[in-house]
Amino acid sequence: MTSLHIEPATPADVPTILQLIRELAEFERLLHEVTATEEQLHEQLFGPKPKAEVIMGRLQPGGEVAGFALYFHNFSTFLAKPGIYLEDLYVRQQYRGRGYGEQLLRRLAGIALERNCGRLEWSVLDWNQRAIDFYKSLGAAPMNEWTIYRVTGSALQKLGNGR
Structure with a gap:
């Protein structure tokens, strides 16, 4: 029987x-x-000075990587507690529908609790209805009144250099 073993990534990963x-x-x-x-x-x-962390989901036996989660800490001023922002959660196509994404997300929630975090957050593309349904089934709620803004590339250079 195949199971998923979740562990922190190493430099070899x-x-x-x-x-x-x-x-x-x-x-x-x-x-x-x-x-x-x-x-x-x-x-x-x-x-x-690591800026992010990764957990790997490996199939047992064998050790083949089925998916991963990449995350980092943020901070809630309202809660006065750290949080975890999930940047990427990915399960390879051939392993979807087996509960591996849920296992990775549950492990990350466990890490948040171990670290006394007040929340676990992430973004999802509007068109990814399968992911939206999955997240809602786990109790996640969309932040409909919030819009994410981003500054990158030349706009970031201009803003950071005071021009």
């Missing part, structure tokens, strides 16, 4: 993490936006 990011980006129709390199991921995940 960086090539697989990048591959999973590319697979997710392709699914989201955003592959053209991926510029990450293995070196950048290694530095940001395992360097002297």
Whole structure:
């Protein structure tokens, strides 16, 4: 019988993490936006000041990676507690529908509780109804009155340089 073993990523997982990011980006129709390199991921995940963490879902027996979750801490001023922001949750297509995404999300919720976090948050594309239904089935609620804003590239340069 196959089961999913969830564990923190190690530096040796960086090539697989990048591959999973590319697979997710392709699914989201955003592959053209991926510029990450293995070196950048290694530095940001395992360097002297890690900015994010990853948990890997591996099939047992065998150890093949079925999916991953990449996350980082944020902070709620209203709660005066840290939170966790789930940047990416991805299960490879051939392993979907087996409960692996739920297992990864439950493990991440467990990590949030262990760290005394006040919330676990993430974003989902409006067209991904399967994911929306899945998240709602777990008790997640959309933040309909909030709009995410983003500054990147030249706009970020301009804003950060005071121009």
